Amino acid sequence: MDKEALKLLILDNLKDLRRFAYSLTNDINDADDLTQIVVEKLLTKPIPDNVEPLPWIFRVCKNAWIDELRSRKIRTIDDNVEVSQIESSTKSSEIAEDNLQQLKIAITELPEAYRVVMSLIIISGLSYAETAEVLEIPIGTVMSRVARAREKLSQMLNKYGVGEQ
């Protein structure tokens, strides 16, 4: 893929990439830092010929985030910023504030493997086949994992009483 085509591909998917990065980091500034790292990596290292470009972009993002987590010297604050970030960012949303907070807590309690697969499918709109490529797991595993993730999230939201009027 030539550089101009690659840039177009990145631009076309930038919104989804940022959202995915945000779902990994739970912090808008960190999400943009991560997105920048991903864009730099994509522009400087060619996409291998034998991979689908779209899943590759998200795989680079996931792996870059893993690298960042591994290089963090202090990780005790990463769970503390998220609620306020989400709260302040979604004032205009129609979602009830309480529900949103509970959802946010529930999301952070989802096992990471579930959260990643949900984000790729629900936020970034990837197919099961593309998600399987990103995560390098069988499609059947993607299918069962996203189903379990939804059920788990539903159970947790029930526990918090979200959606009950």
Added chain:
Amino acid sequence: MNKSDIEMLSAYLDNELSEAERSHFEERLATDEVLAEAFTKYSENDQVYREAFSAIDETPVPDSILSLISESEKDVLLSNQHNVVELKKWRRVKWLPIAASFLIIALSLPVLFNMNEPDSPSVASVLDSQLSGQKVEIAATTNLELVMSFIDQQGHLCREYVLSQSNSVEQKIACKIDGMWQTQISDTLYNLGGNHYQVASSGGSDKIENWLDLNMSGIPLSTRAEEAALNRSAPQEK
């Protein structure tokens, strides 16, 4: 609802069913109240999940990202050297500079060794109790730095750590299997000879990465998830 129903419903929401499956499933949705209720709930949750992370759309894409994409090919190369916005300090702290490595694979060896210091914690006890990001002295010249925790494909809690001793630095991964930390892979990053670090051997530095690619499920645990996992797996007090 059974597992199969949940998977079908999930695949239906994701538009992953064949025409025939979709048609059959829609017939069931029209008559099965439990399924219909779950469909409504899952759809609402999906929408809330989507909206929660779409919140970032309200923040403009930083110019530093846009400029990377809009620059000419030549400029992109230059920008990587001079023009990129300074990243936070922790982002510049990259993983230990692996010049080269010498691979030592100690498959399924229990992490049993203690450093023969009366009051020093054993590796296993540090793995059981400390969060990632911590550096713990386990002997006079031995430090253990916890890098991350994750769940492997078999559902075991695993931890990556770096063991620095006076003459070597090793990167290791241990998983808790049957109540015991067992080393899955170990890679010597440096051997120290005289006053200088010496490359132990060439090649093999991707082995840990490859192992992680094959064995890690999802991404590393968040601090909160790690804490919960450690509490669950901690040895029971007698």
